[in-house]
Amino acid sequence: MYLGIDLGTSGLRALMTDAAGRPVASAEAQYNVQTPHPGWSEQDPGDWITALDQAMDQLRDTPGYGDICGIAVAGHMHGAVLLDGSDQVLRPCILWNDTRSATEAAELDATAQVRDLSGNIVFPGFTAPKLLWVQRHEPEIFADVAKVLLPAAYLNLHLTGRHVADMSDSAGTSWLDVGARDWSEQLLKAGQMRRDQMPDLVEGCAPAGQLRSDLARHWGLTGPVTIAGGAGDNAAAACGTGVMAAGQGFVSLGTSGVVLTARDGFHPDAQTAVHTFCHAIPDRWYQMGVMLSATDCMNWLGRITGRSPADLTACLGDQLRPPGPVTFMPYLSGERTPHNSASLRGGFQGLSISTTSEDLAIAVMEGVSYGLRDCLEALRATGAELSSCLVIGGGSKSGYWVKLLATILDLPLQLPKGGEFGAALGAARLAQIAVTGAAPAEILTAPDIAATVMPDSNLRDGFDAGYAAFRARVSALT
Known part of the structure; x- marks a missing residue:
């Protein structure tokens, strides 16, 4: 048996798989995010340990549980866990969606060779600017820092007693030479x-x-258990969906939005605001465009209207409509690709006395889809080519949204059959490779496809025009 741990922002999920890679059982435990000031997002790493113990307790009675022989952790990226010389946590972990270090990020990004070596813009959510912020604002804590670990690496420390991290997660720190797959003395010094x-x-x-x-x-585990290096959450999701080679990719309609493709080599283009990171397997990289608020925009609309997202979209059905009269800018928390702006903010345009909540829901889905089109165009600017994509995440349960997204991206979108194919499965697969020594291509296979959603050719031109208008409105904001 193998165990994949998906350390998410709001909860931990543990998935057991058997020797054939089939899911056997899963367990979940939740925890909270603290926001003590605007733009801050923090978490107590001790909550992750508690959640892991709770998940293991839930799995304990599963047949074969005692035979777990490999574990890997997939974690939310960029977080800063600061440890003293005794491995005690010095302060709450500063999370990926924390924007307090925007000034430090801009200064570091302007430093010579930083983009060239890291392959990326230095975003405020990355790890390196967080430490510069701590140095300036919490110097007594900075002076005591003996180790900086990412969230997944902190769980690796708990599991093994070793300070160890994988390449895919470490690529999002701005300290790693992503092409050389090693810490860079120049980036560390900067x-x-x-x-x-x-x-x-x-x-x-x-x-x-x-x-x-x-x-x-x-x-209650009986034999020796190997801990694999693990992965950042998106690299793990790529492992879970079999996205290994150039031309393969997925779109994730989750809390945040991602368009990701594997690359056979290192092809950075930082000015596009595309992330270029190491994959979780040797000699492979991946690139992704990231928008900070995807389904979270619909959750926000649900909160302010007092209606659930499902209720807001229930009457839409699967028949795609032409672009609506209201436009939504999906920048509730700033944006990464392609704008790299922590201060960019969202809004509606085209509201009238006749605007309904249904109009707002359609505008949100269109705005998020246009934002993902931005990500796709940025990936194409780096030379990446995608002829089709898997679509995953909570938003993929909406037939209307998937049809809309396929049309705006002008890409066939493949819906995996029900079951496991995300970060937890990817982590379990990495554990299996670490234990067995199997070739990654043998283990990291693509899921079966339930359906392929094609773009609506009758509405493609209309949404292309809608995207052009969206881009013009965004230019006015930036």
Whole structure:
């Protein structure tokens, strides 16, 4: 048996798979995010340990549980867990969606060679500017920092007793030479950090250590358990969906939105605001465009109207309508691709006395889809080519939204059959490779496809014009 752990922003999910890679059982535990000031987003790493124990307790009675022989962690990226010399947490983890370090990010991004070596713009959510913020605003804490770990690496420390991280997660720090797949002395110096403050690096599918014997006994696991390097959450999702080679990709309609494609080589183009990161398997990279608010925009609309997203969209059906009269800018938390702006904000345009909540819901779906089109166009600017994509995430349950997105992207979108295909499965697959030594291509296979949603050729031109108008409105905002 193998265990994949998906350490998410709002909860942890653990998935057991068997030797054939089939899901056997899963468990979940939730925790909270603290926002003590506007733009701040923090979490207590101790909550992750508690959630992991709760998930393991839920799985304990599953047949075969005691035979778990490999574990890997997929984690939300960019978070900063600061440890002293005794591995005690110095302050709450600063999360990926925290924007307090926008000034530090801009300064670091303007530093010579930073983009060239890291392959990326330095976004406010990345790890390096967070440490510069701590140096300026919490100098007594900065002085005590012995190690900086990403969230997944902190769980690796809990599991193995070692400071170890994988390449895909570490690529989002702005300290890693993403092409060379190693910490960069120049990037560390630019960020006022040292190599000894970094964890050891391994590939995501390679062994990172063994499960601590006391933890194995506590959980009731009987044999030696290998801990794999693991992955950042999007790299793990790529492993779960079999996205390994150039031309393969997925669109994620989740809380945030992602258009991701695998690359056979290192092809950075930082000015596009596309993320270029190491994949969780050796000698592979991936690129993605990221928008910070996707289905979260619909959740927000539900909160302010007092109606659930399902209720807001229930009357739409699957028949696509022409572009609506209201336009929505989906920038509730700033934006990454292609704007790199923590201060960009959203809004509606075209409201009238006759505007209904249904009009607003359609505008939100269109605005998010236009934002994902921005991501796709940015990927194409780097030389990436996609002829079709998987579509995953909570928004993919809306037939209307998927048809709309396929038409705006002008791409066939493939809906996987029901079951597991996300980050937890990707992590379990990485654990299986680490234990067995199997070739990644044998394990990281694509899911069966339930349906392929084609663009609506009758409405394609209308939505192309809608996208052009959307881009013009965004230009006025920026």
